[in-house]
Amino acid sequence: MTQAPDLQAKKQPRQARAKATVEALLDTAARLLASEGYAAVTTNRVAELAGVSIGSLYEYFPNKEALVAAALARALREIVAEVTLGLREALARPDQPRGGIDHWMRAMVAALEQREALLRAALREVPFLWSISEVRELSNTLQQVAQEGRYKSSRLVHFEDPEASTYLLMSMVWSAILQAVLYRPPHLSRERLIHTLVEMVLKLL
Amino acid sequence: MTQAPDLQAKKQPRQARAKATVEALLDTAARLLASEGYAAVTTNRVAELAGVSIGSLYEYFPNKEALVAAALARALREIVAEVTLGLREALARPDQPRGGIDHWMRAMVAALEQREALLRAALREVPFLWSISEVRELSNTLQQVAQEGRYKSSRLVHFEDPEASTYLLMSMVWSAILQAVLYRPPHLSRERLIHTLVEMVLKLL
């Protein structure tokens, strides 16, 4: 398998001007990846579109991979934050458990749909995706969030193997939503997806 | 997004000698993709490792993408065949429904595990994966297999929306297995995965 590249940031921007440069580079990299795919993300092009010279790019990122990794890590952190917030809101609702689960599902769908193109390109084309720490830790993070939901809600999962069940249930729901958002199966609208998933989860709890 | 490349075969091998050449190229491409990732699959390298000249490679494949696509399509057809066979065997078992479901799950896990590295590289790195027709049709094919299983088994799924439910259930189980095989979560052994999945599916039927 391909060797994991160096993803460490090279240098920290100190002045405000430099911070803006780095932000512009990250934005442009993400935009380009989402709209034209990984092959279109060339360092020269990113620098040009960001209104920055290629030399400046290499002041803050050791190589191309580190740039893309930073852009993806930022997007992933946003997603995790939104899903976590969604769970908190879900637990606060009076119409448990259906209302809570429904709300949480919608939060996940929204978080993924907002970044649909970026996620598609990342998952399908970025070779070093799994050497980005935020990506590797995602499933653990999600599992922790799910466990928290299980503890705090009044309902409990009744399985012989609650740990594996929670992990699998979360993993399955997440995969199904991701799949549906990215692949858009023609006969499965967003509403139908959410409703069916809610029913299935309720049946399992 | 990147434009879909031409994946049509250029010319058919007629003599046995030529057929062997094509097979060697497909084998080598798959092996290289599985062991070193997509970046390592260069046409010159594939030809060299296959013991064939680069000129001969381009006799039978119009471009690099078509070569990789052909190798992946072959692997996918094998997987579908094994999963379909697994369902037939499952339906013939006396210990329904648990024994059948368990058997089918094992068939899926085995089919995917056998090609673990190849699938990992394909799913993570091959940019044009979704312009391969066998890939695009996979989820439909699987759904049809699942529908067949639902009809032929004595048990029926009792959902308000049986079509969406079957699709989602199949999609979720498939994703969960694929996920588990490719990412090998540390606390989820094969046995634990299969057992938990069987329990969940039984609970949903």
Next chain:
DNA sequence: AGTGGTTCCGAGCATTCGCTCGGGTTAGCT
């Protein structure tokens, strides 16, 4: 105004890789 650190610049180097093309070799047939 001087100074040292920070930021920015962009032409071009070095390398890689997909693919062509002109020509040689082999198989199958009469």
Next chain:
DNA sequence: AGCTAACCCGAGCGAATGCTCGGAACCACT
């Protein structure tokens, strides 16, 4: 044997791309 089509060969072309490097411009501080 002679002929044609199928098959095979591999040096090298052309284009793309990651990244360097020497130096200019800018900022914050005294």
